[in-house]
Amino acid sequence: MPTIDIDLLEFEKLLGIAYLGNMTKLDEDLAFVKSEVKAYDEKEGIVSVEIKDTNRPDLWGVEGLARGLRCYLNLEKGPRRYDISESTVEVYVNSQLKGIRPYIGCSIVKNIHLSDKIIRGLMHLQDKLDQTYGRRRQKSSIGIYCLDLLKPPLTYTVGKPSEFSFVPLGFMDRMSLAEILERHPKGQEYGHIVKKHNVYPILIDSEGKVLSFPPIINSNDLGRVTEQAHNLLVEVTGTIHQTVLNTLNLVTTALVDRGGKAYSATVHYPKDVFYSQKKVITPDFSCKRVMLSVEYASQIIGLQFTGKQIGKLLLTAGLGVVGVNEKTVEVLVPNYRVDVMHTIDVVEDVAVAFGYNNIIPLWRDLPTTGYQRPEQQLVNTARELMVGSGYQEVLSNTLTNPENLFTKMNLKQAPVVEIANPKLVTMTVVRNWLLPSLIEFLSANQSVEFPQRVFELGKVTLPDETQDTGTRDEEWLAAVSTHAEAGFSEIKACLESFFMNLGVAWEIKPASNPSFIEGRAGKVLVNGLEVGMAGEVDPLVLEAWKLENPTAAFEVNFQRIIELKKNKLNNRH
């Protein structure tokens, strides 16, 4: 979820309310737009606001956030009107872009007065939109220019990586597009988006001057906006037409909120079947109309509303109302509300405007019977037996690493579920047995009083090609005892009483296992089937984990016991 930094004074100016540093009040108000105060830098006057709604990019700038809130605070009603005048700016799109970055939208904003703070806020909005809504510039990216320095019409075309060159923003010398990808910080960051193509997107004016190399970098000559610029050109390029158009609206409306006047541009697409529209006038500020059934809204919220009540609530939510009758409300959804994709989204706005805390909760007593998972009873019994045997239950992470699972247990690596993008070197695989978790636990408690006896009954994940997920999870049980006199007979006695109490016939047969001392370990068999092992832990393992006391352990596939019990139960019925 995006977090934006807003200048509190600018925000208060746009909103028309002064909070006088009362962040609790601001936080309360922000709840209407699913946002909260994360931090407040009093010295700089900057508030960090977390916006939970990843689908409301209209709130990701100081202008949009103020706009979104004003209606809920009864300072404004319904959607804000944005007018657009026609301009003569034309943009021609080259057909070679269709497989690369096919779409562009442009707008012109005139007579705007930018302060340093406004420019900084604008850059912040641009960055949030590029990063999150534009998916790190993959889907869409924004460029803003001083209009007076350009000569329209513009051409959105392609350039050859090693031949086409210009001076990128922040540099002094001309560089080829290939060089920019290699040397410019933005080229290094976003180069992967275009690198796979033979030619790269280029936006130039009628005199061949470069505006930008989308989505990488603007030119040093034209792509810089200062306080002196009063007429701006906004350009958005991208791979999804609707995203491009939405992004253009979001930036342009923010600029209009700052006092600018918006003008359209005409985009001419090539005569290629790829493009369904040949001529697109951008931006399009028209509203979407949604027919909302009064019955549907009342049903979802659980309160009986009239059409008129819903109409009023919609205005509070910043949506428009065209017509109201007993059965339906015709709703006007402003262009910047890109989150509305279903009538349900409008219903939620009605509920928020009504106030969740004004709805009296209702517990619907349904005739359902509760059950815990079938194996839980047996799992609990097993845990109680272990606790009764004097073993402390522990809880471990299931994420671990091959060194813990195998190397330090004196084992060769076995198949195990591995993570492709681990975050920590200690958490790269999912455990396929429990004993390493317990030994690791003991290793962390060498200065704690002995004897130490711990157990865990928990999940292991095993690769299994027969399953849809390529894995199966099983409940396993492991126990260890470590102290100066720990030995095989102690752990065998524990295992014996465990199985006796569960009514499970078992036997142990000598078997080799590199984690255990040869001749002091065996495999545990139930119904002739191997379900685990028990023995004295090999000193090689103890050394690897820096354990200083003899240690005896067992590990049992408890899933087999669960299945055995289930089958017995079924046979009895």
Add this chain to the structure above:
Amino acid sequence: MVELRENEIRILAALDKLDEKAGVEQLMAECELPDAAVMRAALILQENNLVRVHGKIETVVKLTEEGVIHAQNGLPERRLVDAVIAKGGKTTLQAAAQEAQLDHQFAKIALGWTQRKKWASFDPKSSTLTVETPPKVGDDEKLLIALCAKEKFTAEKLSQDLKAAVEQLKKRKAITVEDKTERFLELTNEGKLAIDGGAADITVGPKEITQLTPELIIRGSWRTMRFQRYNIQAAVANFWPGKKHPYLNFLDEVRQKLVSLGFKEMTGTAVETSFFNFDALYTPQDHPAREIDGIYYIKNQRCGEISKYANVVERVKAAHENGGNTGSNGWGYAYSEEEARRLILRGHGTCLSARTLLSKNLEVPSKYFSIARVYRPEVVDKTHLSEFNQVEGIVVDEKLNLRDLLGVLSKFAKEIAGADKIRFKPDYFPFTEPSVELSAYKEDYGWVEFGGSGIFRPEVTQPLGIKVPVIAWGLGVDRLFMMRAGLTDIRSIFSQDLDWLRRKQVA
């Protein structure tokens, strides 16, 4: 009338034998009694005015490990000087050290001492040592030899010269010097009289029992004996019973609550397809939560199988691309089935709800919950874990609405969190609309975010073939547990601190 018991009689007899006066250690050896028994007997005898107990502070001198080496091999400076003499009275420091088998570090110390004790002359230019005559054995060396023979000494008994050597060797860490109180018992006149049989009023009491044995019980001989009194206030060894893990215990409690509220438990695997974790929950395939910072992808097997849900996949695809028959516009992108099959470690328990909704056995009405281990590629710190548990679930019924949803949340807040007050806020999840955040207020703790919930979007339910509203909810159980257990660091949930687990109260 004085009644004495066996130990006391033995002490008196021993004192008589040892010239009427003896130290505790001597008596322990003589009577074969432990320290505590001698002292107990001494106190009783003193109470009856039969003996006097004196305390005397003694300074005990003992060799350290290093001191033992010096005592056996000679002090380094002695070894060095001997080596020079062996080499004809004049040689280089290096040659002498080699002869004396002193390593570089000791050679330097040895040289320093030969200079201080004026045992040899040293020419720093040529690094040559000259020894005129073998030096006399010093007091420090005498003390070492004496200690070596006797192990420990009472400083007070040493000659004046040797006392000076004590200080020097203590500084050289060859010996330790400790003050110890030595206790002596001395017979009083009455005591002497008692031994001679002159005191008629002394009788021998019954034998004392320290440990009651089966033999004593079976033979009944305990009847003629007396039980030694214990100091029941003395400290005893720690006892650590086995206990359930406090967090798992808490989850058991939550499970029982949910079962009693009519919820059935769902289970599933840690490895899940992106389809059930994301797609079926209307999370677009390019959503930030699906980037490598948002979810763990599986390396050894990239994709899983969803072919048995082909019809559902088809409907989900349509919902994502253009809304399909859900009444939605959809996300407006080209859906990839390959992406849907990608295997991940589940990032939330909601994938279990999606699978449950697809189940043939799904009833209306019904209520489900799960307690699932979930995984996120987070940097682990005070407030984030890479792996944690989520308690989530659904309620399925005709005409469920937001009011019912708030009812479910209030019930949880009261029954599970024991909240005094609750508060709702608008929330956001890609798969629910409307969405609600639940905050619970508890005296002493304040407001805590306790849950997130919502009604599944039509883009979720319709492709899964569900015709009725579904309430989805999740509870912040980790925070609730931390609050109850008084923890401030979320990592403590998976704490490896055995001492904490042993001492953690269960009530």
